[in-house]
Amino acid sequence: xxxxxxxxxxxxxxxxxxxxxxxxxxxxxxxxxxxxxxxxxxxxxxxxxxxxxxxxxxxxxxxxxxxxxxxxxxxxxxxxxxxxxxxxxxxxxxxxxxxxxxxxxxxxxxxxxxxxxxxxxxxxxxxxxxxxxxxxxxxxxxxxxxxxxxxxxxxxxxxxxxxxxxxxxxxxxxxxxxxxxxxxxxxxxxxxxxxxxxxxxxxxxxxxxxxxxxxxxxxxxxxxxxxxxxxxxxxxxxxxxxxxxxxxxxxxxxxxxxxxxxxxxxxxxxxxxxxxx
Amino acid sequence: xxxxxxxxxxxxxxxxxxxxxxxxxxxxxxxxxxxxxxxxxxxxxxxxxxxxxxxxxxxxxxxxxxxxxxxxxxxxxxxxxxxxxxxxxxxxxxxxxxxxxxxxxxxxxxxxxxxxxxxxxxxxxxxxxxxxxxxxxxxxxxxxxxxxxxxxxxxxxxxxxxxxxxxxxxxxxxxxxxxxxxxxxxxxxxxxxxxxxxxxxxxxxxxxxxxxxxxxxxxxxxxxxxxxxxxxxxxxxxxxxxxxxxxxxxxxxxxxxxxxxxxxxxxxxxxxxxxxxx
Numbered sequence: 001x002x003x004x005x006x007x008x009x010x011x012x013x014x015x016x017x018x019x020x021x022x023x024x025x026x027x028x029x030x031x032x033x034x035x036x037x038x039x040x041x042x043x044x045x046x047x048x049x050x051x052x053x054x055x056x057x058x059x060x061x062x063x064x065x066x067x068x069x070x071x072x073x074x075x076x077x078x079x080x081x082x083x084x085x086x087x088x089x090x091x092x093x094x095x096x097x098x099x100x101x102x103x104x105x106x107x108x109x110x111x112x113x114x115x116x117x118x119x120x121x122x123x124x125x126x127x128x129x130x131x132x133x134x135x136x137x138x139x140x141x142x143x144x145x146x147x148x149x150x151x152x153x154x155x156x157x158x159x160x161x162x163x164x165x166x167x168x169x170x171x172x173x174x175x176x177x178x179x180x181x182x183x184x185x186x187x188x189x190x191x192x193x194x195x196x197x198x199x200x201x202x203x204x205x206x207x208x209x210x211x212x213x214x215x216x217x218x219x220x221x222x223x224x225x226x227x228x229x230x231x232x233x234x235x236x237x238x239x240x241x242x243x244x245x246x247x248x249x250x251x252x253x254x255x256x257x258x259x260x261x262x263x264x265x266x267x268x269x270x271x272x273x274x275x276x277x
Numbered sequence: 278x279x280x281x282x283x284x285x286x287x288x289x290x291x292x293x294x295x296x297x298x299x300x301x302x303x304x305x306x307x308x309x310x311x312x313x314x315x316x317x318x319x320x321x322x323x324x325x326x327x328x329x330x331x332x333x334x335x336x337x338x339x340x341x342x343x344x345x346x347x348x349x350x351x352x353x354x355x356x357x358x359x360x361x362x363x364x365x366x367x368x369x370x371x372x373x374x375x376x377x378x379x380x381x382x383x384x385x386x387x388x389x390x391x392x393x394x395x396x397x398x399x400x401x402x403x404x405x406x407x408x409x410x411x412x413x414x415x416x417x418x419x420x421x422x423x424x425x426x427x428x429x430x431x432x433x434x435x436x437x438x439x440x441x442x443x444x445x446x447x448x449x450x451x452x453x454x455x456x457x458x459x460x461x462x463x464x465x466x467x468x469x470x471x472x473x474x475x476x477x478x479x480x481x482x483x484x485x486x487x488x489x490x491x492x493x494x495x496x497x498x499x500x501x502x503x504x505x506x507x508x509x510x511x512x513x514x515x516x517x518x519x520x521x522x523x524x525x526x527x528x529x530x531x532x533x534x535x536x537x538x539x540x541x542x543x544x545x546x547x548x549x550x551x552x553x554x555x
Contacts, residue, residue, distance in 0.1 A: 067449050085452055097450035101468045101545040110464065111454035144547035162454065 001152065008076070009043040009166050009198035010064055010089070033059045035224035037073075039217060043165070044196040048209035050261060052268030053220030057202045058094070061170050062224075064200060065091045072265045077166070088261035090164030092155055094171040098143045104154045105130060105139030111162040129157040136175055149180040153187075160191065166198045174204070185212060191267040193238060206261065210253055218260050221268035229260040312313040325519035327345040328369060328538025351523070356498040359527065366482055366531075368421065369428025372473060377428075377436025378466065387437075397436070402426045406495045408464035415496055432474060439473030445451050472546065475539045482531045544555040 017034040033056035041047045046065070053055050063075060066086035072264060075082040098107045103256060105126050112122035130139050133153040143151055159167065169188075173181045179180040192199060203209050209216045210233055218229040235249055244250055295389055300319045307318040329351035337344040380387040380394075404425050413419040443465060451465050493502025501520050508516035 062449075065453060067452070087455065091453040093450055095444075095446045095447050099444045099447060099465065099468070101472075101518075103545075110451070113464075114451075114460050116457040117401075119333075134505070142545040144545070147362075149327070158454070 007018075007042055007275070008040045009045075009078060009201060010041045011047075011074075011076040012037060012039040012060065012064060012070075012075045013076065014038055015063060015070045015075070017056070017063060017068070018071045032224045033222060034070075035058060035226055037226050038228065039200075041080075041166070041198045045215065046199045046201065046213045047215045047217060048194060048201045048203055048213040049217045050203055050206055050209045050257070051225065052221045052261075052265040053204055054272060055219050055222040055268055056225040057168055057204075057219060061091075061168050061200065061202050062068070062220075064166075065089055065168055067091075074202050086166070088164060089166040089168055090159035090162055092159045092167070092169045092172045096143070096151060096155075098151060098154055098158070100143050103140050104135060104146065104150075107143070107154055108157045108161050110158060115162070122246055126157070126161060129161045132158045132191070138169070145220075149176055149184065150175060152184060156191075156259070164197065166200070167192075169199065169201045169250060171203050173208070179248060181208075182241045188212070189239065189241070206257060207245060208241075210235075210250060210257070211239060211244050215259060218257060218264070221264045221271060228264070229257070231257050236241050287375070290436045299392070303530050309403070314512070315514065321515040322518045322522065326522065329519065329523070351501075353502070354499050354501050355523065355527070356491065357417060358486075358489050358502065358524075361417050361424060361492070362482075362531070364483045365421045365428055365488055366485040367425030369425040369481065369485065370432050370474065370478065372425070373429045373432025374436050374470065377433045378440060378462070378470060381440035381460075382466070388528070394433075396431045403491055404494055410496050411513045415498060418506050420489045420492030420497065423492045427484040427488045431477045431481040431484060435477035436470045436471040439470040443469045445472050472543065474544060475535075478535045478539070481531055482535050483528055486524065486528050486531070 006213075015034055015037045016032065018030055018032045018251075020030050038061070039047075039049070049060065051056055059068065063070050064086065066075070066084055066089075068084055074085075077086055098104075099110065102110070106122070108126035108129050108146065109122045112125060113119075117125070127136070127139060130136050133156055135150060135153055135157070137149065138204065141150075142182065143154070146154065152175075155172070170208060173184050185208060192240065201209070213233050216226050216231045218231075220226050220228045231253060231273060235244055235247060279413065304319050305315040305318070307316065321365040324335075327335070328346050328348050330349060332347045334347040335341060335345035403423070405426060406419070409419040409422040413422055446467055446548055447469075448461065450460055454531065464511050489500070490502035490505075493500035494506045497503045501524055505517050505520040508514075508520065
């Protein structure tokens with residue numbers, strides 16, 4: 001058991017996450033976002049999690065990152081129980097996370113500076129990472145001077161510069177236009193293929209999930225989200241995101257997964273309407 | 278580009294024209310004896326400013342039947358007022374920044390102090406002037422203390438707000454990148470608060486002036502506020518207006534200085550309509 005456990009980079013075991021309501025003690029106002037969820041990511045594996053909006057996908061990722069402690073269950077990182085921040089993970093957020101008062105280069109250097117890497121070395125590494133994401137000439141720009149896609153690339157470089165063993169991504173490209181998005185997806189796949197890190201990728205875009213992953217996990221609609229289906233994506237690699245979408249096997253997988261996902265999306269939509277009413 | 282410069286110069290022309298029109302109207306109205314007693318006369322106000330700043334006298338002429346003395350005697354007073362203002366501005370800003378950072382990051386202390394801070398802010402603090410005069414005497418420090426109480430709360434509330442409103446995503450990101458508490462303070466909280474501090478500095482530089490002048494007005498032996506108070510005692514309305522003009526000019530100067538420093542330090546902030554220079 002313990003030997004096999006270390007095969008996994010990240011394990012979420014029997015996770016339950018209940019948020020307390022505003023009024024202390026009122027049990028009716030508490031909200032269970034995630035219930036009885038077990039999710040394992042092998043070292044070097046690319047796993048996507050899809051589910052209807054508002055189903056607690058981000059909650060799951062925050063638990064894996066150690067930003068949020070689960071109400072019940074255990075998180076293991078390379079077999080070790082996690083306490084506090086997950087030091088072996090890099091997290092790419094859905095929202096803008098670059099410091100607006102630092103230039104692109106200084107943003108990429110941030111994590112290296114936190115770790116006490118000497119200034120000159122941190123500078124060189126950050127510059128190398130900026131070049132790897134195609135922004136070598138834009139190091140002195142502030143985030144507001146960069147386009148949305150360039151900011152995402154900078155954020156990617158910032159996360160990867162620390163060389164994390166686990167990469168957590170929370171709908172990182174949802175704000176981008178479709179062309180930029182496909183380019184970024186290909187870039188992430190190339191970087192991943194070179195380093196073979198464990199990736200836990202959250203998205204609501206099924207196409208994106210299938211095109212990029214080794215495995216797709218489907219979550220149920222909230223509250224008390226849990227996995228309801230798991231699909232191994234056996235499309236050959238390397239893949240080009242734009243091309244793989246037309247492969248017969250892709251369409252087949254898409255239909256299979258969508259059949260499971262559709263009902264949950266409808267359920268989630270109904271619930272949102274009820275909350276709004 | 279050329280059209281923009283033209284437009285700007287036309288606007289500038291309009292601004293000067295407005296000033297001249299108001300002054301001309303004022304001068305015209307001041308022919309009335311009743312009016313001139315209460316509102317003074319622009320030419321005499323200008324003459325007073327001349328005497329204050331320049332060492333050269335002017336012989337009696339049509340505009341100034343008694344001539345102008347070249348006293349150049351305002352520097353002592355102006356220096357005092359400016360020293361009080363700058364000291365109060367500096368001390369108030371540093372204290373406000375420190376207190377704002379501390380309370381924003383220490384929820385328990387902030388919860389305990391909350392009602393007292395609200396009370397202290399709601400209190401009309403100008404009434405503290407007599408107490409400060411008792412504590413610190415009639416020298417500059419009673420004025421500095423009064424102005425500090427005005428500046429402190431502006432900066433304090435802005436920093437407090439600024440730190441509390443740091444985007445949680447920025448914080449989570451910095452923590453994921455491995456920041457400890459001290460690094461968070463240095464790389465996230467402080468720069469974020471600085472932006473808020475600068476937006477409050479424009480207000481607080483004016484208030485530092487108010488505190489200094491009101492303090493002088495209520496009891497002192499030197500300073501522009503003292504000059505105004507003396508002139509008022511003899512119904513010398515021209516000197517009062519001259520004092521107001523001088524104070525306004527130097528308040529604008531300090532505000533401009535703050536603006537320059539702000540632009541120097543805040544290059545990262547997007548400005549409206551800024552285009553990329555490639």
